[in-house]
Amino acid sequence: MNISRIYAIVLRHFFLAIHQFERITDIFLFPVLALVLWGFLSSFVQFQTPSLANFLLGGMILWVIFERVGSNVGVDFMFDVWERNLMNVLASPIKLPEYITGLVIVSLLKVLISFLAMWFVATVFFGFAINLYGISLAAFWVNLVFFAVVLGIFNVSIVMRFGNTIGPLTWILPFAIQPFAAVFYPVAVLPIFIQKIVWFLPISHVFEGMRFTFTTGRFQSLEFLAALGLNLVYFVIVIGFFTYIFNLVKRKGSLAKL
Amino acid sequence: MSKASKIPVLEVKNLVKKFKDFTAVDDISFDVKEGEILGFLGPNGAGKSTTINCILGVIEPDDGKIKMFAKDISQNRSEIMKKVNYCSAEYNVAWNLKVYEALFFYCCLYEVENANARIERILDQMEANEFKNKFLRDLSFGQRARISLCKSLLNDPKLLLLDEPMASMDPDMVDKGIRLLKRIQKENKISILYTSHNMWEIEQIADKVVFVNNGKIAAQGTPLDLTRRHFLADTDEPNLREVFIKLSRSEDEHI
Numbered sequence: 001m002n003i004s005r006i007y008a009i010v011l012r013h014f015f016l017a018i019h020q021f022e023r024i025t026d027i028f029l030f031p032v033l034a035l036v037l038w039g040f041l042s043s044f045v046q047f048q049t050p051s052l053a054n055f056l057l058g059g060m061i062l063w064v065i066f067e068r069v070g071s072n073v074g075v076d077f078m079f080d081v082w083e084r085n086l087m088n089v090l091a092s093p094i095k096l097p098e099y100i101t102g103l104v105i106v107s108l109l110k111v112l113i114s115f116l117a118m119w120f121v122a123t124v125f126f127g128f129a130i131n132l133y134g135i136s137l138a139a140f141w142v143n144l145v146f147f148a149v150v151l152g153i154f155n156v157s158i159v160m161r162f163g164n165t166i167g168p169l170t171w172i173l174p175f176a177i178q179p180f181a182a183v184f185y186p187v188a189v190l191p192i193f194i195q196k197i198v199w200f201l202p203i204s205h206v207f208e209g210m211r212f213t214f215t216t217g218r219f220q221s222l223e224f225l226a227a228l229g230l231n232l233v234y235f236v237i238v239i240g241f242f243t244y245i246f247n248l249v250k251r252k253g254s255l256a257k258l
Numbered sequence: 259m260s261k262a263s264k265i266p267v268l269e270v271k272n273l274v275k276k277f278k279d280f281t282a283v284d285d286i287s288f289d290v291k292e293g294e295i296l297g298f299l300g301p302n303g304a305g306k307s308t309t310i311n312c313i314l315g316v317i318e319p320d321d322g323k324i325k326m327f328a329k330d331i332s333q334n335r336s337e338i339m340k341k342v343n344y345c346s347a348e349y350n351v352a353w354n355l356k357v358y359e360a361l362f363f364y365c366c367l368y369e370v371e372n373a374n375a376r377i378e379r380i381l382d383q384m385e386a387n388e389f390k391n392k393f394l395r396d397l398s399f400g401q402r403a404r405i406s407l408c409k410s411l412l413n414d415p416k417l418l419l420l421d422e423p424m425a426s427m428d429p430d431m432v433d434k435g436i437r438l439l440k441r442i443q444k445e446n447k448i449s450i451l452y453t454s455h456n457m458w459e460i461e462q463i464a465d466k467v468v469f470v471n472n473g474k475i476a477a478q479g480t481p482l483d484l485t486r487r488h489f490l491a492d493t494d495e496p497n498l499r500e501v502f503i504k505l506s507r508s509e510d511e512h513i
Contacts, residue, residue, distance in 0.1 A: 002369070005366065005369070008367045012355070019356075084353070086349075088351055089367070090314070091339070091343075091419075092367040093335075093336045253317045256311045
């Protein structure tokens with residue numbers, strides 16, 4: 001891994017962000033607006049069930065982090081495809097893992113800014129002190145971001161294979177997972193046969209663990225380890241898939257046509 | 259014409275690339291020696307860009323070997339590409355960035371030292387300093403092509419792969435671009451693989467020409483040799499336009 005080349009990718013997206021107002025608003029505005037919406041809803045339900053308010057707002061913040069990282073990696077890759085710049089990048093000494101690492105770092109930096117904005121609004125306007133749960137919650141966030149990165153690499157793989165036309169899937173895929181991820185409700189409310197499937201999603205364990213922490217203030221190591229184990233498995237699978245697709249598009253010549 | 263040494267900087271041996279039943283590159287072999295400019299010609303779909311993409315490592319050949327600086331590209335790509343650069347009119351250089359930012363980004367990719375000074379120098383050489391703070395998207399095709407050429411010179415390459423680099427430049431800029439390339443090539447002993455459909459460019463710049471058709475090498479030699487062999491035997495002026503037309507229309511004439 002070469003730091004200069006990874007830095008180059010981060011720098012390129014920084015330059016893009018400072019020139020495009022819509023990209024800056026995408027980092028701040030969408031997450032904050034979503035938080036305001038769910039903040040009001042949480043305020044409403046807080047009178048009846050205070051813990052539900054925490055579930056909703058906490059779930060929403062974590063969901064935005066997941067959705068942003070998951071889709072941003074693929075979207076930022078598509079920027080190079082849209083701008084017909086990818087070939088020039090690939091013709092440089094950069095290695096694909098460096099390129100992807102750069103995209104992941106860009107995504108993490110953006111989501112950090114989004115998170116800080118949401119944290120500020122949630123604390124100041126809705127009295128939701130997410131930092132009260134400290135390290136317990138942070139451990140789940142690591143798993144959440146880990147799975148989002150896996151999803152991002154998967155998105156890049158399918159864009160490499162099918163080109164721009166598959167692009168909208170990059171946005172849709174996180175939302176396709178959402179109903180099964182038990183973001184705003186426990187896994188127990190899902191039909192039994194779906195419950196068996198959702199336990200294979202690391203993100204379901206993350207949200208279950210988060211709810212446990214909100215309810216008890218304690219850390220549920222079993223959910224954490226399940227999410228981590230699944231993440232490691234999916235990470236290995238997605239790296240294998242990515243490598244397979246990369247070699248395939250090189251053989252088919254479609255990489256040069258992106 | 260430049261004085262080329264005997265050391266091959268780029269060696270392509272028995273390169274084959276098939277896409278299903280279509281053979282895009284059919285057992286091509288050639289080399290580019292240190293300080294040599296090779297004109298790589300052929301009609302549309304002849305296999306030129308596929309060959310260049312194989313050299314760049316973005317298309318995997320079915321057979322054959324590609325070596326640059328005596329090293330196999332499939333084993334040492336990243337190390338080799340530090341000394342190589344590429345320019346094609348077909349691709350943009352970071353469309354939504356300002357020219358300076360885009361070039362700085364590429365300096366980081368190629369680990370160019372003293373990036374600011376390097377960018378200033380190249381922009382000056384290409385008479386493109388006035389575009390420095392403009393967005394690439396706001397430039398004309400020809401101006402963007404100049405910036406693409408600037409990008410390809412940032413890392414002081416030893417081998418340049420130029421795929422119709424001046425396709426959309428006006429004749430004045432083409433002339434300046436050719437002069438600049440020849441001067442840089444002479445000063446730094448750069449080797450260049452140059453494709454173009456403008457035969458004047460090739461006559462001006464190329465030491466040697468490889469003509470491909472239907473994925474095979476149809477002819478190779480100096481521009482004057484090819485003209486004598488395929489157009490007028492007793493001429494002293496190269497005329498690659500006529501050679502191009504004749505070779506493009508004759509499918510059977512292979513060496």
